[in-house]
Amino acid sequence: MAIDFKPSGADLELKNVRKDFPGFTALQDMDLHIPAGEFFALLGPSGCGKTTTLRIVAGLEEPTAGQVLIGGKDVTASKPHERPVNTVFQSYALFPHMTILENVAFGLRQRKIEDPLKKAMDALNLVELGYAAERRPQQLSGGQQQRVALARALVNRPALLLLDEPLGALDLKLRRQMQIELKAIQMEVGLTFLHVTHDQEEAMDMADTVAVMNKGHIEQMGAPEALYERPKTAFVSKFLGQSNLFVGKVADSSASSLSIEVGGHKITVPKDRAEKQTGKICIGVRPEKTTFHRTNPKLGSDHVVVGPGEIIDIRFTGVSNQYLIDIPNVGEVTVFAQNVGISPVIELGEQVWVSWKVEHSFGLSDLPAGNEDE
Amino acid sequence: MAFAAFGSGSAKEHKSPTKSSRIVLALLMPGLVYLGLFFFTPLFSLVVTSLEAPAASGGIGEYEYGFQWQNYVEVVTTYMPQILRSFLYASIATIIALLVSYPLAYFIGVKLRTRPMLQRLMLVLVIAPFFISFLLRTIAWKQIFSDGGALMQFAYSTGLMDKSQHFLGTDAAVIFGLTYNFIPFMTLPLFTTLERFDVRLLEAGSDLYANPAAVFRKITLPLSMPGIISGTLLVFIPIAGDYVNAGQNFLGSSKTSMIGTIVDTEFLQTQNYPIASALSVMLMAVIVALVSLYVRSSGTEDLL
Numbered sequence: 001m002a003i004d005f006k007p008s009g010a011d012l013e014l015k016n017v018r019k020d021f022p023g024f025t026a027l028q029d030m031d032l033h034i035p036a037g038e039f040f041a042l043l044g045p046s047g048c049g050k051t052t053t054l055r056i057v058a059g060l061e062e063p064t065a066g067q068v069l070i071g072g073k074d075v076t077a078s079k080p081h082e083r084p085v086n087t088v089f090q091s092y093a094l095f096p097h098m099t100i101l102e103n104v105a106f107g108l109r110q111r112k113i114e115d116p117l118k119k120a121m122d123a124l125n126l127v128e129l130g131y132a133a134e135r136r137p138q139q140l141s142g143g144q145q146q147r148v149a150l151a152r153a154l155v156n157r158p159a160l161l162l163l164d165e166p167l168g169a170l171d172l173k174l175r176r177q178m179q180i181e182l183k184a185i186q187m188e189v190g191l192t193f194l195h196v197t198h199d200q201e202e203a204m205d206m207a208d209t210v211a212v213m214n215k216g217h218i219e220q221m222g223a224p225e226a227l228y229e230r231p232k233t234a235f236v237s238k239f240l241g242q243s244n245l246f247v248g249k250v251a252d253s254s255a256s257s258l259s260i261e262v263g264g265h266k267i268t269v270p271k272d273r274a275e276k277q278t279g280k281i282c283i284g285v286r287p288e289k290t291t292f293h294r295t296n297p298k299l300g301s302d303h304v305v306v307g308p309g310e311i312i313d314i315r316f317t318g319v320s321n322q323y324l325i326d327i328p329n330v331g332e333v334t335v336f337a338q339n340v341g342i343s344p345v346i347e348l349g350e351q352v353w354v355s356w357k358v359e360h361s362f363g364l365s366d367l368p369a370g371n372e373d374e
Numbered sequence: 375m376a377f378a379a380f381g382s383g384s385a386k387e388h389k390s391p392t393k394s395s396r397i398v399l400a401l402l403m404p405g406l407v408y409l410g411l412f413f414f415t416p417l418f419s420l421v422v423t424s425l426e427a428p429a430a431s432g433g434i435g436e437y438e439y440g441f442q443w444q445n446y447v448e449v450v451t452t453y454m455p456q457i458l459r460s461f462l463y464a465s466i467a468t469i470i471a472l473l474v475s476y477p478l479a480y481f482i483g484v485k486l487r488t489r490p491m492l493q494r495l496m497l498v499l500v501i502a503p504f505f506i507s508f509l510l511r512t513i514a515w516k517q518i519f520s521d522g523g524a525l526m527q528f529a530y531s532t533g534l535m536d537k538s539q540h541f542l543g544t545d546a547a548v549i550f551g552l553t554y555n556f557i558p559f560m561t562l563p564l565f566t567t568l569e570r571f572d573v574r575l576l577e578a579g580s581d582l583y584a585n586p587a588a589v590f591r592k593i594t595l596p597l598s599m600p601g602i603i604s605g606t607l608l609v610f611i612p613i614a615g616d617y618v619n620a621g622q623n624f625l626g627s628s629k630t631s632m633i634g635t636i637v638d639t640e641f642l643q644t645q646n647y648p649i650a651s652a653l654s655v656m657l658m659a660v661i662v663a664l665v666s667l668y669v670r671s672s673g674t675e676d677l678l
Contacts, residue, residue, distance in 0.1 A: 060580075079580065087581045089578060106579075107582035
């Protein structure tokens with residue numbers, strides 16, 4: 001079998017990939033291109049099709065339609081063992097009847113690579129588990145098993161490394177530590193990584209490019225900062241971090257900005273940050289971009305001000321306080337305030353105004369669920 | 375330091391080992407008594423009988439103790455062909471049972487996981503033959519394979535077999551009967567092992583460049599070893615001592631006698647108790663030796 005191995009990874013291309021399962025469509029006409037050497041994350045809630053995508057790339061699932069190209073070569077019809085791809089499985093799937101070293105050497109032995117044990121040992125050393133080479137998988141902790149699974153995949157120098165929620169079973173602290181290690185390893189080996197996760201922090205922390213998936217298609221794709229600062233759909237704005245969303249008809253439009261009227265307040269967004277400029281639109285803002293005031297701040301047109309409203313909930317999360325403010329005719333607005341004081345500076349039930357800079361508003365291309373009518 | 379102090383304090387609280395071992399002994403008692411009465415006593419009696427010599431009075435079936443170890447020499451020299459045949463039949467039948475049972479057990483244990491109803495039904499079908507007596511089932515096969523039976527009539531009429539040939543009484547007929555009767559003992563342990571088999575390991579194997587044959591050889595098969603070992607033991611041991619299938623009243627003939635059939639004849643017809651006992655003791659010794667060799671060489675301790 002001719003497996004094409006490239007030392008620096010290869011690019012991946014999905015063309016119109018579709019996957020139907022009995023009763024539902026897991027993927028709808030997915031187009032995706034991942035450049036060689038990139039750390040790419042597929043982010044989405046469970047059931048969004050991200051794991052199906054990964055399994056199709058690995059060859060463990062056959063697409064109903066479409067093509068999979070790795071390094072420009074069509075592998076759609078190839079069996080998993082014929083693809084230059086390795087997977088770090090969510091369950092790790094280490095072979096219980098083999099030592100750690102034999103687990104890592106498995107792929108090398110299959111491809112009849114010279115000196116498999118030495119190369120396997122090097123890979124184990126890379127994940128700092130050389131000392132456990134002769135142990136069995138059951139004797140290792142979850143985090144160690146995860147690193148073995150990573151070494152077992154990496155040692156083959158695949159054109160493409162697939163990671164299926166590899167950190168899902170680890171506790172928070174270990175997860176953050178493994179994120180740093182994974183990223184460092186990716187930089188070191190320079191392979192193309194396709195990482196599937198439902199953890200938005202994990203995706204933003206590690207990936208060069210994040211694709212947010214929902215209901216079998218990609219909602220938005222881009223660098224983590226761009227995605228966060230400029231979400232284009234209601235789903236992305238809510239899944240990636242939190243957002244305050246306001247829906248209304250475009251009431252006022254100038255050369256550089258447009259405004260909607262919500263409950264007697266004017267909410268403005270710069271035109272170049274608005275996906276949709278006419279009719280009923282949705283404007284959002286991140287809670288940490290907002291501030292509240294005890295008196296009406298009377299700010300200029302470069303700010304949006306809503307209020308007054310009543311503080312109905314205060315949540316202490318450590319680094320910040322989260323305030324929930326109920327503004328009549330507008331709805332609930334969340335404000336994050338850095339925890340720079342010693343105790344909350346404001347009490348439940350107080351009347352406040354909320355403001356943010358117009359340049360921090362973003363206009364969505366769709367409306368949040370429940371607002372689609374008309 | 376605080377932990378150390380706590381640890382030594384609690385160590386003193388432990389019950390003395392003699393007391394707990396007395397409870398263990400009490401719990402083991404029924405089993406030990408049972409083994410003593412129904413296993414060791416007959417075994418001892420069997421070994422004593424195997425060393426008896428014909429009584430001076432000379433009556434048929436009358437023997438007295440005489441440390442007649444020559445009985446064993448006689449058994450081995452007289453019945454060597456039957457001894458070898460027993461182990462040959464047992465080996466062939468065990469291999470066939472394994473080859474038939476493995477795919478079946480894999481199908482029930484792995485492929486039918488998503489359909490529990492069908493899985494249970496298939497298991498019942500595997501066990502169902504046990505609801506009918508072993509003897510009756512073997513006699514039923516005798517009917518089916520008899521010269522007048524439909525199967526042989528078909529073979530004769532199509533010229534597959536000559537009228538002078540018979541199936542009953544051949545090695546093949548006996549091996550068939552042995553395999554048939556013991557196959558559930560192979561299927562069930564294989565099923566229990568394969569039922570717990572993690573199929574995600576198969577995906578991991580193919581992801582790591584192993585083709586389906588290599589995945590089977592390097593992953594599925596090694597992980598099935600506990601079931602294969604217990605299945606082969608459960609089948610091989612009783613077959614080596616089986617006295618029904620090879621009997622002339624069943625599927626065999628005088629040319630297919632096994633150790634079991636000889637013991638049967640010597641005990642119940644010739645009433646040569648010492649020879650029958652010596653054969654039994656020898657069979658047991660050989661099986662124990664073979665089994666311990668097998669278990670040791672297969673390295674099952676790695677899998678448990």
